[in-house]
Amino acid sequence: MKKNISYIIISFIILSLFLLLFNNKYKDKKFPEYNYDIHSVEPMPIVGNDPYAHLAHGGAPVEQRDINVRKWLASGLKISVSGASGSGTIIYFDPKESYAYVQSCGHLWNGNMSAEEGKKRNLNCKVITWYHNDKKLDQTKEYQAEVIYYINTRGKDCSLLRFKPDWIPQYFCIAPEDFEFVSGMRLHSIGCDGGREIAHYDVRVLGERGADIVTTENSPRPGRSGGGLLTEDYYVGICWGTTDVLGNGNGLFTPLKVLRKLNEENGYGWLNDIGISWARQIPIIDRNNPQGKYPLDYIPLPKKN
Numbered sequence: 001m002k003k004n005i006s007y008i009i010i011s012f013i014i015l016s017l018f019l020l021l022f023n024n025k026y027k028d029k030k031f032p033e034y035n036y037d038i039h040s041v042e043p044m045p046i047v048g049n050d051p052y053a054h055l056a057h058g059g060a061p062v063e064q065r066d067i068n069v070r071k072w073l074a075s076g077l078k079i080s081v082s083g084a085s086g087s088g089t090i091i092y093f094d095p096k097e098s099y100a101y102v103q104s105c106g107h108l109w110n111g112n113m114s115a116e117e118g119k120k121r122n123l124n125c126k127v128i129t130w131y132h133n134d135k136k137l138d139q140t141k142e143y144q145a146e147v148i149y150y151i152n153t154r155g156k157d158c159s160l161l162r163f164k165p166d167w168i169p170q171y172f173c174i175a176p177e178d179f180e181f182v183s184g185m186r187l188h189s190i191g192c193d194g195g196r197e198i199a200h201y202d203v204r205v206l207g208e209r210g211a212d213i214v215t216t217e218n219s220p221r222p223g224r225s226g227g228g229l230l231t232e233d234y235y236v237g238i239c240w241g242t243t244d245v246l247g248n249g250n251g252l253f254t255p256l257k258v259l260r261k262l263n264e265e266n267g268y269g270w271l272n273d274i275g276i277s278w279a280r281q282i283p284i285i286d287r288n289n290p291q292g293k294y295p296l297d298y299i300p301l302p303k304k305n
Contacts, residue, residue, distance in 0.1 A: 061218035063199030069188070070134060072230055075172050076190040076198040078128040079145070079161070079226060081108050087191035087198070088127065088161065089228030090171040091235050092274050100169050101271060102127060102145065102161040103259065104226030105240050106152040109159070115149040115266035123147040125161065130197055132167040141166075149266045155211035157240035157254045158262045159226070160271075173275035174263075175234035175256055183207050189251065191220060191227025191239055203229070203251060211258060213237050215251040219244060229253045234275055 065073065075090045079102075088104035106112070113121065127145045130137055143163045150159035182205070189201040201218035208214060213229065219242045220227065229237030236256045243249035260272045 061201050061221075063193060063196075064201065065197065065199055069200035070131070070136075072172075072188045072190050072200050073198050074131040074133050074170055075230075076129075076131075076192075076227065077102060078140075078192045078195065078198065079104055079108060080126040080128060080142075082125075084108065085192065085195040085223060086225040087223065087227035087239070089190065089230070089235055090169050091174055092171055092271055093165070093169050095168070098164050099162045100165045100171070101268075102163070103174075103228065103235065103238060104159045104161060105238050105254070106150040106157045106159045107225060107240065109147070109150045109152060112151045112153060113147070113149055115160075115268065118146075118148050127161070127163050133170050148268065149262075151262060155254075156258055156262060158238055158259050160263065160266070160268060172228065172230050172233070172235040174260065174272050175231065175236045176276050177257070177260055177272070179234065179236060179256060181205055181208070181213065181236070181255075187215070187236070188230040189215070189218065189220065189224075189227060189239065190230065191224030193221045194223045196223070206250065208255070211255065213253040213255045215253065219249045219251045221245060 077088045077090065079086045079088045086105060086108045088102040090100050091103045092101045093099070094101070108125075109123075113123070123146070125145050125147060126142050128140050128142050130140055143165060145161045145163035148160040148162060151157065185205045187203050187205060189203045190198060192198050201220075203215040203219075204217050206214045206216050213236075215229075220239050221242070222245060224239050225241075227239040228235050229239065237253035238259060239251065240254050241252040243252070260269075263269055263271050
């Protein structure tokens with residue numbers, strides 16, 4: 001009897017080792033599933049407009065605002081909603097209608113609101129900027145903004161706003177759907193810690209967990225909700241949470257595939273196509289003026305009813 005039990009135990013151990021080796025052999029090494037204690041995840045608290053509220057200092061990341069990171073800072077905004085604040089990123093400027101489109105998180109508002117519902121409710125908020133492209137302003141400027149839609153659901157934390165700027169803003173368009181995250185890649189995180197001036201962090205991608213992109217090094221703090229995750233050229237994620245509000249944990253971002261889908265479902269899928277690389281590289285000739293050409297980043301948009 002004891003012999004049989006020993007055989008069973010040994011067989012179980014051998015089988016377990018085999019399965020472990022098999023899984024490691026075929027596991028996706030390029031972008032692994034990252035595991036952490038799900039109970040440690042903290043949605044970013046909503047902070048007030050007090051510039052120093054809710055800021056933790058012990059071991060927190062250093063906010064970068066020098067000239068070397070201005071390219072990313074210039075597209076970032078503070079979003080003010082009924083005494084609370086978050087962050088956002090300009091993802092497109094429509095020169096015909098003079099609207100700048102801003103992607104942010106959804107938990108700045110309660111519940112969910114589709115684009116169609118948004119037209120009925122006419123929700124407004126303010127966006128605040130410290131930059132007009134490369135120019136650092138002497139003081140902040142505020143602009144009234146329209147909320148197009150927002151979704152405050154775990155795994156779909158996303159919103160879309162628009163406002164009319166008094167300058168032609170540079171922007172980070174949404175990355176194409178075939179953009180590949182690679183574990184270990186360096187990215188740029190921007191946002192307003194504690195409602196303070198927009199700041200830049202260097203971050204590194206660890207992997208994904210469920211619907212989240214997980215980053216390490218310089219995790220976000222309260223007030224950074226809605227801030228953009230950026231490459232050199234593209235917008236690829238939305239800050240929504242952290243595993244440690246003191247700034248020592250992992251950053252959690254609503255990923256590219258989700259925000260693209262939510263834009264599509266709300267009738268703004270055309271924003272997803274602004275950054276298609278092949279379209280940006282095709283010179284479009286104006287048939288009414290064959291000698292003139294549109295800029296390389298011109299994208300023909302669908303006609304609006």
